[in-house]
Amino acid sequence: MNIYENFVILNASLSDEEITAAVTRIKDLVVNAGGEVIRADHWGRRKLSYEIKKQAKGFYVLFVYKAPAATIKKLEELYKVFDPVIKFMVIKLGPKQIKHLEKALAAEAEQKAAAAEKAVAEKAVTEQAVKSEA
Amino acid sequence: MGMPQKRFQRRKFCRFCSEKTEFIDYKDIKLLRGFLTERGKILSRRMTGTCAKHQRDLNESIMRARNIAILSFVEK
Numbered sequence A: 001m002n003i004y005e006n007f008v009i010l011n012a013s014l015s016d017e018e019i020t021a022a023v024t025r026i027k028d029l030v031v032n033a034g035g036e037v038i039r040a041d042h043w044g045r046r047k048l049s050y051e052i053k054k055q056a057k058g059f060y061v062l063f064v065y066k067a068p069a070a071t072i073k074k075l076e077e078l079y080k081v082f083d084p085v086i087k088f089m090v091i092k093l094g095p096k097q098i099k100h101l102e103k104a105l106a107a108e109a110e111q112k113a114a115a116a117e118k119a120v121a122e123k124a125v126t127e128q129a130v131k132s133e134a
Numbered sequence B: 001m002g003m004p005q006k007r008f009q010r011r012k013f014c015r016f017c018s019e020k021t022e023f024i025d026y027k028d029i030k031l032l033r034g035f036l037t038e039r040g041k042i043l044s045r046r047m048t049g050t051c052a053k054h055q056r057d058l059n060e061s062i063m064r065a066r067n068i069a070i071l072s073f074v075e076k
């Protein structure tokens, strides 16, 4: 199993529903081909630095997968014939990049946990305030 | 004494070595832009002081960023 980073540029004129459907199709292919989707970040519609397939804008999605090489081969075959995709790039991460990714994921998980804890604490404070008012 | 540089101060040290950068991220456009001319061409090692290893990494990152159109090949 390797870790891959995959940028996909989708046609920006697609509706949000069509974008979601395209992203789902990509995720499903990876999972069905024995991979795991670690990340699927929507960067959204951005101006392209140069025109691609007569498009000035694109909808960027950044995926990160844990997958065997065969999965990526299948994925690339899909991209070549999948109309919503105007450009893609797959990169295999090196050990240093993987370490960096693991750190980032851990930090995000910690942040999420802290935010959840804070929400619970705030709720308790509000309830306390309501009680003392009553 | 060399000729005075127009825009770029010559650097003596490799920025990535001195900052102990683990790897150069091709998604970091702000960083990459600092190693390009106004027209988007890659600045030479002599100009930026980057060591040979990091210049190779930098070139690869710039090529990747250009590939996905978050950096252009030539600025108009």
Ligand SMILES: [Zn+2]
Pocket (backbone or CB within 6 Å): B014, B015, B016, B017, B018, B050, B051, B052, B053, B054
């Ligand atoms: Zn260096």
